[in-house]
Amino acid sequence: MRRMFVVLTVLFALTLSACSTSSYEVEEGNTLVVGLEAAYAPYNWTTQAQNEFTVPLSGQPGAYVDGYDVVVAQYIADELGLVLEVKAIEWDGLIPALQAGQIDVIIAGMSPTSERAQTVNFSSEYYRAQQVMVVRTDSSFAAATTLAGFTGAKVVAQLGTLQDDLIDQIPSVVHQTPLDSYNALTNSVLSGVADAFIAELPVAMSIVQSNSNLTFINFTGSNGFTVSEEDITTAVALRKRDTALLEAINGVLAELSVETRDAWMLAALNRQ
Template sequence: MKKTTVLLVVLLLSVSGLLIAQGKQEAPAASQAKVLRVAMECGYAPYNWTQTTNANGAVPIANSKDFAYGYDVMMAKLIAERLGYALEIVKLDWDSLVPAVQSGTVDCVIAGQSITSERKQMVDFTSPYYYASIVCLTNGDSKYASATGITDLAGGSATSQLGTIWYDTCLPQIPNAKILPAQESAPAMLVALNSKRVDFICTDMPTAKAAIIAYPSMKILDFAGSKDDFQVSEEEINIGISVSKKNPELTKAINSLLDTLTVDDFNSMMESAISVQPLSN
């Protein structure tokens, strides 16, 4: 009997030791889950913006009490979920986005970036996750409100966001345009227009649609389909996700997901983002 008791005690201790050991081995697994660090401005509605709650599925911004949401966050959440990552949103200013990818501070940028040749020299891009047409915005009472082409904007004062094709490529195509210094952000260029410091600004259609919700007196000037439209290449209106050239595996994985989505899917997600942006409520 004593031998049996001793054997049982030994057996129980062995099992307990095994379970404890397994617990110690499994505990780090949760903390070591893969994290996808995604950078964006968190201030470029409807692509991305900052809000104070997690309403509509907003994601916490790293090292902040605020949350991020918008089309880019919706896309980031989808990518992270499908690829098995935990998602971390990193808020950076526009000029810091590409350097952050290059340095490895973040894994990718999802921030409404055009896939330009200049950027492709520094980072890799996925296939497009949105296709954005170029438009102008003006105030409804402006003499340019009836413009039907860029020629009708001749001589007007204008600005746009720093480091974008809107400012670098499109505005110079307007005859004799008085191009003022570029603005640091999309909200800043909208303020410049609303305060009538400029006659019009150049942007893309999603940004313009979001803007007229916040500023109902503004008017979208869409010259698409006319012979007097901005001349831009496909790469300049294709919006992509930038990834480090040292991480082709991530680019490939994201492309595999994007291949399952259609233009209608992109447009539907964008309309959803526009409908819940803070200033549309």
């Protein structure tokens, strides 16, 4: 899962949180404002085509957001009798926006890391995924089954993420400068500038589905990356003071089976 912790961002978030002390009231008919990037398929992405899964993007006429996060957000809102509103916010602005009261929760494929937990609360997990390597189908690394099989490879990842940290677990790796988007990562590998990039399994599946020249390697057992529990799960982020909302969301998630979650993710992949 993605991980980014910048001291200045946290300090800014703490400052903003001091500006407002009221907690969210979980009452039927209230609006639940969800923040996400709308650019992280299959978790969330922007589309101009409306369907039964999309939600209008607040402040962006004619734009909608779709994806696994959106389905989860709608399910939570429906179960709690709330009206869902979704705002698209840059990744590094999500926690500051939460603390400033611009949004009520973050549902954006965010990992519940210990660093983030210093400033926000996290719900129980709503998805977990593995970390995989994306390579060209004609790459000499396409047959690798272990991290050692990528010895000496040029590997890149998204800026400010767990994936960028994981690169150094590869023996004698050439750790390339991180890029700011998965489009950039995809082009880097397709062009041969990089041999591989690291992504969560659902994201890799989405990218490979749209690029026949790419494939991904899903490691088994102890052959892959060493990650902590917080690095393979996603959770809803909330303000520390919104304990009633946290309890309500956890109650909803407790009734959501693994089979349903996997089915929603597969459906999001197919739509995207």
